Amino acid sequence: xxxxxxxxxxxxxxxxxxxxxxxxxxxxxxxxxxxxxxxxxxxxxxxxxxxxxxxxxxxxxxxxxxxxxxxxxxxxxxxxxxxxxxxxxxxxxxxxxxxxxxxxxxxxxxxxxxxxxxxxxxxxxxxxxxxxxxxxxxxxxxxxxxxxxxxxxxx
Amino acid sequence: xxxxxxxxxxxxxxxxxxxxxxxxxxxxxxxxxxxxxxxxxxxxxxxxxxxxxxxxxxxxxxxxxxxxxxxxxxxxxxxxxxxxxxxxxxxxxxxxxxxxxxxxxxxxxxxxxxxxxxxxxxxxxxxxxxxxxxxxxxxxxxxxxxxxxxxxxxxxxxxxxxxxxxxxxxxxxxxxxxxxxxxxxxxxxxxxxxxxxxxxxx
Numbered sequence: 001x002x003x004x005x006x007x008x009x010x011x012x013x014x015x016x017x018x019x020x021x022x023x024x025x026x027x028x029x030x031x032x033x034x035x036x037x038x039x040x041x042x043x044x045x046x047x048x049x050x051x052x053x054x055x056x057x058x059x060x061x062x063x064x065x066x067x068x069x070x071x072x073x074x075x076x077x078x079x080x081x082x083x084x085x086x087x088x089x090x091x092x093x094x095x096x097x098x099x100x101x102x103x104x105x106x107x108x109x110x111x112x113x114x115x116x117x118x119x120x121x122x123x124x125x126x127x128x129x130x131x132x133x134x135x136x137x138x139x140x141x142x143x144x145x146x147x148x149x150x151x152x153x154x155x
Numbered sequence: 156x157x158x159x160x161x162x163x164x165x166x167x168x169x170x171x172x173x174x175x176x177x178x179x180x181x182x183x184x185x186x187x188x189x190x191x192x193x194x195x196x197x198x199x200x201x202x203x204x205x206x207x208x209x210x211x212x213x214x215x216x217x218x219x220x221x222x223x224x225x226x227x228x229x230x231x232x233x234x235x236x237x238x239x240x241x242x243x244x245x246x247x248x249x250x251x252x253x254x255x256x257x258x259x260x261x262x263x264x265x266x267x268x269x270x271x272x273x274x275x276x277x278x279x280x281x282x283x284x285x286x287x288x289x290x291x292x293x294x295x296x297x298x299x300x301x302x303x304x305x306x307x308x309x310x311x312x313x314x315x316x317x318x319x320x321x322x323x324x325x326x327x328x329x330x331x332x333x334x335x336x337x338x339x340x341x342x343x344x345x346x347x348x349x350x351x352x353x354x355x356x357x
Contacts, residue, residue: 037320073241084308087277090163100168100275109315126273147162150284 006032007042014046084108088115090147096125099141103131110135118142165281167308171203172279172301173238173250178262179214179231186293189236192250193296199230201246204239205296207305209289211235211279235278235289247276280309281316288313347355 009032013023020043027033044051056064086108089098099115101108111131120127121143134141167174178183189206196203211233229351242250248271255267270276282288288309 020163025203084311085168086308086312087166087168087275088163089166089277108311112165112315114160130313 002034002038003032003043006034010039010042011046014043033154086112090119091146092119092122092145094148098126100126100128101131101134102128107131107135111138114138114142116147119145119147159188160171161284162277162283163171164283165312166277166279167305168275168277169301169305170244170247170275171241172276172305173240173242173247174267174276174305175236175251175254175263176211176266176278177234177236177260178266180260180262182210182232182234182292184258184260185234185236188254189238189295190256192238192277195253201242201250202240203242203250204300205298205302206236206238207291207295207298207302208293209235209237210292211289212283212286234292237278237305239297239302243303244274251276280312325346 006027009027009030010023013026020040023043024036024039031069034037083102083104085100085102087098087100089096091097097119099120101115103111108131115144120141129141182311189208193203193206213230213232219227235345238250251267251270255264280288
């Protein structure tokens with residue numbers, strides 16, 4: 001952030017009718033140099049000029065593309081963060097079965113509690129399901145069997 | 156927690172988190188391959204940013220016998236490796252299989268194959284029988300991306316286990332609807348005689 005002395009000096013030089021480049025040079029010589037973009041904003045404000053129409057015209061295309069990509073990645077990561085993914089796996093009569101839940105909060109907690117009690121059906125031993133959908137119709141996914149006491153499973 | 160071991164394993168499944176299971180492998184070996192993967196994949200455009208290593212359960216094998224009696228058993232620890240960078244599923248397989256092939260570790264190779272068959276990669280986060288949950292032993296580089304997410308899942312599992320221990324939610328209800336009602340109300344049912352912990356150790 002520029003200091004009050006710097007802003008006052010820019011205002012004073014602008015009133016004298018100096019150009020932005022001249023003001024920049026003067027400030028530097030007085031050991032009050034600042035970021036060019038900030039300086040230009042102040043000069044525009046004091047001279048009553050409108051902001052530039054197409055600022056992106058002066059930015060290389062590759063830099064704009066990279067900026068957009070970074071934004072996209074940030075959004076993607078943010079979206080992914082919304083839900084947790086929990087796997088519950090074990091064996092029933094020595095055969096591996098697995099529930100893969102995705103969801104958040106209470107729904108996920110309830111689904112985990114039910115899945116710990118009963119394994120998925122034999123017809124669909126590896127089930128990936130949204131926790132909310134699962135709770136709406138758990139009878140469709142859960143079987144009446146029970147998990148083995150000491151499952152010999154790997155990840 | 157109850158004396159009875161948990162019947163199921165609880166873990167994290169994801170396609171965008173690059174995670175690897177090193178069974179019966181020394182810590183130095185895991186650290187070496189994690190660092191090497193970090194450098195190699197940065198060169199070819201996959202930024203893994205950082206990693207975290209968890210110590211999983213220790214296996215007891217190789218009995219030392221003297222006069223037919225087992226005097227001692229050698230233990231070998233297992234480790235879990237999780238990278239911080241967000242990756243696509245193709246990149247995830249690329250990284251896991253590269254480590255498996257280059258390290259010539261049969262356990263990692265087996266793990267990589269299993270994940271490819273399942274089409275998701277899974278790492279255990281909850282307890283395993285009598286053994287506790289994996290614990291953090293080493294961190295390197297950035298920890299704010301996928302590792303943070305992984306740790307959130309871990310926290311969720313731990314809290315679920317803890318909460319049920321505290322509430323002692325009963326499961327001796329006639330049906331699943333009854334159990335769901337108790338979960339909502341967070342209070343035991345009058346009809347239930349035994350606690351959830353006694354039956355399911357959860």
